[in-house]
Amino acid sequence: MYSVTSLKAELNERGWRLTPQRETILQVFQNLPEGQHLSAEDLHNLLLEDGEAISLSTIYRNLKLMARMGILRELELAEGHKHYEINQPAPYHHHHLICVRCNKTIEFKNDTILKTGAKTAQKEGYHLLDCQLIIHAICPTCQRSLLPM
Amino acid sequence: MYSVTSLKAELNERGWRLTPQRETILQVFQNLPEGQHLSAEDLHNLLLEDGEAISLSTIYRNLKLMARMGILRELELAEGHKHYEINQPAPYHHHHLICVRCNKTIEFKNDTILKTGAKTAQKEGYHLLDCQLIIHAICPTCQRSLLPM
DNA sequence: AGGATAGATGAGAATCTATTGCAACTTGGG
């Protein structure tokens, strides 16, 4: 699994720095149970409870930074705010089926898709960061509750 | 192609109404050249120029409505605002490869993915609205211009 | 090890997309 050492290496390589805050954020995501996703606020609160407070600005800055480095995935699981999870390779890599009404989310795996993504990026000369299939749909429960929208 | 008549039918079926504004919005997206995507503001301005002004609130309300009906696709092609395009079936259905630095976007097609999406949704009892593979990457140009982020 | 320097943080203000309340107006149904 992606280590603090490699995080430091990648940061320094670009003239950036490994800070305690960045290290903490990485560790939180590494220890996050499968299927969990954190928003900036979620992470902020989680750290507050642990007495590891990091300012919200710093959290926003680093979530974006780490997503652009390919360490985290940025997910649109709900309206109005992003969620993040660690970006893992092949056997853990997965996708999301999302109910647009209640945001219930199901994760699923599919090897072919990641391959397709990698191939497509390569073919165009792009450097791949993340590859996610998003299925927007309406869950069984929400289908039944016929619906003021 | 999805007609105004079927839009009216689908709306009425749920107790909603076909308004001139909704009809206009549908037509704009139907006539949009392949590869173009509009934000709420884009659409608002475009209509202003054509003297077909629709209030921004109404635009926001209906873009969301039509996305939830499966008529439009909601895309995260850039930070800070969504883009929309018409949601078309199999031979036109496509996906997006996006540079996270400059937002340069390339569209590509892949039959398998749509099938996978449909199958996954069905298996879980979800009613499919949209299925999009998003590849986040860094384009050749942005790779070279090494990079204050 | 000590100092210099560019990068990073924290706190709060600012920005800006998107939502909402409400009065006036329309659509679809009867």
Add this chain to the structure above:
DNA sequence: CCCAAGTTGCAATAGATTCTCATCTATCCT
């Protein structure tokens, strides 16, 4: 043609994210 419920426009508001700037610090150099 009439009514009820849905829709619109406008302005006010919300809420997530970004920005400013003073202060701090990780990394590099001697």
